[in-house]
Amino acid sequence: MSAQAPRYSARVRSLFGSLEGAGELPAAAGAAVSGEAIALDRLAWVQFAARVDGGRIADCRFRAFGCPHTLAAASFAAAQLRGAPVDAGFALDAGRLARELEAPAEKMGRLLVVEDALRDLLEGARRVQ
């Protein structure tokens, strides 16, 4: 397989290229919560960290190991969660992530790992609010 990789959507390339939201959660007011999902058999490992303040997710960061779609989905999800109410419901499932990223069907297993990490995070967020 050569380095030319034409099977990524422009959205994936953009998110993967910037990896916005990757790294440490900065210290700030509010309760820190985290969520994680590991599936090394699918070569995916995703961690989210968020700060909950006043019923909202004040900030959200991610760390991830995986393919470009995994990293792009984690970056997209972290950006979507920033500023969102904790109890707004869960709309960021793997299906939505796949549509947003125009991901091929074979990536669904890895996007489910992102979904699992998000669910873990939001469960923690609801507990602390």
Added chain:
Amino acid sequence: MKGAVYLDHAATAPLDPRVATAMAACLADPDLQANPASSHAAGRAAAERLAAARSQVARLVNAPPEAIVLTSGATESVNLAVLGAVRGAGSARRHVVTSRIEHRAGLDACRQLEREGHGVTWLAPGGDGLIRPDQVGAALREDTTLVSLMHANNETGVLTDIAAVARLCEARGIAFHVDAAQSAGKVPVDAAVPGIALLSFCAHKLGGPKGVGALYVRRRPRPPIQPLHHGGGQERGLRSGTLALHQAVGFGLACEQARAALGEEPSRIRVLRERLWGLLQAAAPAWRNGAAEPSLPGILSVGFAGIEGESLLLELDGEVAAASGAACNSATGEPSHVLRALGRSDEAIQASLRLSLGRSTTAEDVDRAAAAIVHAVARLRAALPVGALERIA
């Protein structure tokens, strides 16, 4: 802005411009349009040009021109050698010795023989990627008809001691097929070593065109080969079909140029490869897949802890053209069977990159590629989950 550094010569080498010119000239030459098998003057002119090209091909592997069968490439050569030698040996059930780290052409040909009822012993390499001659010796049986092994592995570059294996086969009267698709033109390859009955190679790994290859078939004793193609009886009945003269001309010139470069080029490329490996230490923890020596000078298979191969390739897109740990399985996306046979985990296989240097590679290319890889690895590691670097390798 410069283009991507091409470090995928093991997949295919860039066509040498002199080869392209010679092929175009051949295609355009009104005196070389006839079928080389035709007996008229125009046919004889084409046949003469073909003979010259065949001699160039033969010289690369120290073989007589009459021992060279032109094919469509190494895949066909390997299939003709493996299937042809066993089927040609008669209807009885036969035994073949090969390894788990062969190219898919060799693996699949041997699997086909298993389906036809023949026995195959699949030798496993050590963690260093080496298939040792004593393993081959221990696997030989009374009914062994063929030993088929790669000279240089296409993913790790590790070299098999084919002279030692040839001696074993010679002593037992067993046909030995060498898949030299990666090594021919990169290091000296000598088909005249006693015991080598068949040897496969192709043009596009050494600066020639895709779509043409060769199978050396020893003349005395000539192994009985059953052809895969039937028809006009070209290539001494082993490969029917009208020969593509321009392909042979390109192959011949590429072989001649590769042969002329064999004195200096292997050591130059080896120095560049070790320079690359040295520079990649900046991306430690990193490891090398397969033994550093004996190996083909131009192949470096490396892995980086905590790195997922597909992300690394996208990160390098436009900067370095290389192959992932799924090198030979891009159609299926399955991890490399070669690295798996070396005992690597799926994570380690996916974290691996095959960098293959060639005649066009310069020191500047190596420095640029190393800088790009080190930067890419650092960027991906910066986003890793806590604890992942230690766990994923």
